[in-house]
Amino acid sequence: MTARNISRFWEWGRKIICVGRNYADHAKELKNAIPTEPILFLKPPSAYVREGSSILVPSYSNNLHHEVELGVVIGKGGTAIPESAAMEHVAGYALCLDMTARDVQDVCKSKGLPWTRAKAFNTSCPVSEFIPKERIPDPGNVTLWLKVNDQLRQNGCTSQMIFSIPYLISYISEFITLEEGDLILTGTPKGVSAVQVHDQLQAGIQDVVTMSFRVDRQ
Numbered sequence: 001m002t003a004r005n006i007s008r009f010w011e012w013g014r015k016i017i018c019v020g021r022n023y024a025d026h027a028k029e030l031k032n033a034i035p036t037e038p039i040l041f042l043k044p045p046s047a048y049v050r051e052g053s054s055i056l057v058p059s060y061s062n063n064l065h066h067e068v069e070l071g072v073v074i075g076k077g078g079t080a081i082p083e084s085a086a087m088e089h090v091a092g093y094a095l096c097l098d099m100t101a102r103d104v105q106d107v108c109k110s111k112g113l114p115w116t117r118a119k120a121f122n123t124s125c126p127v128s129e130f131i132p133k134e135r136i137p138d139p140g141n142v143t144l145w146l147k148v149n150d151q152l153r154q155n156g157c158t159s160q161m162i163f164s165i166p167y168l169i170s171y172i173s174e175f176i177t178l179e180e181g182d183l184i185l186t187g188t189p190k191g192v193s194a195v196q197v198h199d200q201l202q203a204g205i206q207d208v209v210t211m212s213f214r215v216d217r218q
């Protein structure tokens, strides 16, 4: 059997675990309280989309938002990983978008329902190429940005995260066993806004990576 290559982790069918409201300025812009514990939700592997394919607006949404996020790719699985050992479990990173049907999420929130339809639809997780760990020596201090049609909408630093990457790995692995190829989306900084069909999104991690996606109707 051919060995699988972590640099194509999105083909492995592993878990996508997302952290919400992990930046105070984003929690505030949506009028949410600052969390005292990580807020988690999941996307299925069918949410992945790669450059060259489009982000599809779900037929049931009229308010699709971009959220640029740093993704952490797990290289070594584990359960109840101590915070002190957490970074040993990281293989690398990816720039990710947590595409969110905000109108649907608002309805879910008002009814106390899960966010699945708002967050987990096909193409809701655009990802960049795999970034080996060595290329981001300090993932707790990198700038993430996103432009829509060349206009800057998001520009934030991972130093603003409420819960650090080691803390998140430790917290999550207490009750979800992490496996090689899993991806953790670490939350978005402020500046989320709506995208329209035929918009061109461009995003980057300072001088490390950039990626582009077009938006189309489902």
Ligand SMILES: O=C(O)/C=C/C(=O)CC(=O)C(=O)O
Binding pocket: 018, 019, 020, 021, 022, 023, 026, 030, 032, 067, 098, 100, 186, 187, 188
């Ligand atoms: O509570 C809300 O209104 C929205 C929360 C999110 O969408 C959370 C995230 O996905 C995030 O902060 O990245």
Ligand SMILES: [Mg+2]
Binding pocket: 018, 019, 020, 067, 069, 098, 187, 188
């Ligand atoms: Mg998000």
